Amino acid sequence: MGRESASPSSPRLAGSERRCGCPPSGWWVGIDGRIPGRRPDTEPAAPVRRRKLFVLSSRPSARIGGRPPAGSSIQMTIETPPGPEVPPDEYETVTDVIEDKVARKGDDPLMHFKEEVYSYEDIDAKANAIAASLQGLGIEKGDKVCTFLYNSPDYLALWFGIAKAGAVLVPLNVSLKANGLAYNINDSDADTVVLEEGTRENYETARDDLENVEREYLMGDGADGEDGYRSFDTLLDGDADASPDVSLGPDDPMCILYTSGTTGMPKGVVLPHYSYVNTGWEYCNNMLTITEDDRLFTHLPLFHVNAQQTTVMGALLAETDFAMETWFSASEYFDQIREYDATIFNYIGTMIPVLFKQEEREDDADNPARVGIGAAAPPDIIEDFEERFDVFLREGYGLTETGTSACINPADERRIGSVGKSLTYTELEIVDEHDRPLPPGEEGEIVVRNTRPNTVMQEYYKKPEKTAETFRNLWIHTGDIGKKDEDGFFYFVDRKAYAIRRRGENVSSFEVEAAIESHPDVQEAAVFGVPSELGEDEVTAAIIPKSGADLEPLDIVKHCEERLAYFKVPRYVRFVDDFPKTATERVEKYKLKEEGVDDAWDREEAGYELER
Known part of the structure; x- marks a missing residue:
């Protein structure tokens, strides 16, 4: 597979063979040796033979990262710095990338799925x-x-084939x-x-x-x-040796992705070809190396x-390979990473706290992953998670409309709890209800705009009024509440749709969920507001206890009381076996809200008084 071992006597110049537009303009020199402990604000450098490295560098922005195994030997790694x-x-276009990378990589592996490996040429022939x-x-x-x-x-x-034909992919949940x-x-x-069976x-x-x-x-x-279905295999009878001659440009639509529609009918987000090129490049060269x-x-x-x-386009543009599973399994996740020998994973939604709640194993840290990149990890468990699984987490923020990402924590300047700073093609701001920028520390809506053309959504398909509303004053309005600090770091607070207003105070469901999930007997929590008889909202918590836990609603209230302002402590607590979720592990809170609180424990009815 072309992945040689490196040694001080014969180092592999990992960057010298890269063909993603990043010439070897300089070298990092790293040493895998006896380095005392993890620096929590740094990301280990890219590995050789998929081993975690604990890098020293002469570059000012690089620092020590990672925890070396006891008795580890000295090993040298040489790698190029990030590219343009x-x-x-x-x-x-997507097809430009496919054609070039297939020509360069040929029968090298591109995709690992279950126990099978598919080369660049394998996928390309089917796509043609x-x-x-x-x-x-x-x-x-x-x-x-x-x-x-x-x-x-x-x-x-099929996706690649649709792109090569100049058609538009509409992937359905x-x-x-x-x-x-x-x-x-x-x-x-x-x-x-x-479709499939x-x-x-x-x-x-x-x-x-x-x-x-x-x-x-x-x-x-x-x-x-007989039932009207044609066999998919008939689509594979076309000419596999040549890509169709279709004229495509960076602004031609590649995909229409329908949003979850939690606050109304779904909207089709139209993303152009160049958005895929740009985000993949950003992911493999600027967000990560x-x-x-x-x-x-x-x-x-x-x-x-x-x-x-990120995963597919990032792998193509970095000229490497990726592994893919069908669904998230918390109990098997790091076993899958070990099986695939994967070094980088993406996370989203509730993944990190759910993984952290798994029963500890002696081999938790014995895995090849060096970096996890995603969003919504509770700040208070990030360092413990990293220590346990020996991996570095990079928190960011983005949405489909912004081309997946909008900001990321810099590897050498991470602030836990923040979603970082803008990317090379985005600007972010926090604005009030009239779109006026707010000063650091004040909460408002997160808005995003692109500084590079064809990198974010073009429109909501056939919805010009919704498009104009989202793009008003030339900013993408995310519908999320956030804030920024004096140094330009941004912080996610909550979805506007899920924000709770109680007795004149704003309550972040995200904050309350993090407090509840810090309880050792809680597997997962979802917090939302329900109408109060006094107006505004009452804080409501739906909770999945850990298996075998003996948990009472009052335990949750007392736990929150020690960690939250009194007005943020849930009034209603309901234990459930599972949550309705999207395919990307986001809890569908509107469904929980529709279930009401008739079967929930009521703190006020129970007569428990909070200390203020």
């Missing part, structure tokens, strides 16, 4: 065949193709059904849908309500023609922008 901020001019078949069906540039699929190599090839599924397909104007049951709850669909392709053995000696890992679905733009 902007992608090379020849990369304007699919593209040719789509064109043969009359699918033209700009036509929409819906995918209703779980992660798989064929899904990746596999949990959708009935009206919700029909709405997204109809709204997208797609006339072609590709695992999503067929949900698809058929919406099938009779579809308005434009003319062709339905089924992955698997169930397509016999990824080399061909890294292997990326994600469980996030290919119908989500994170997996598409």
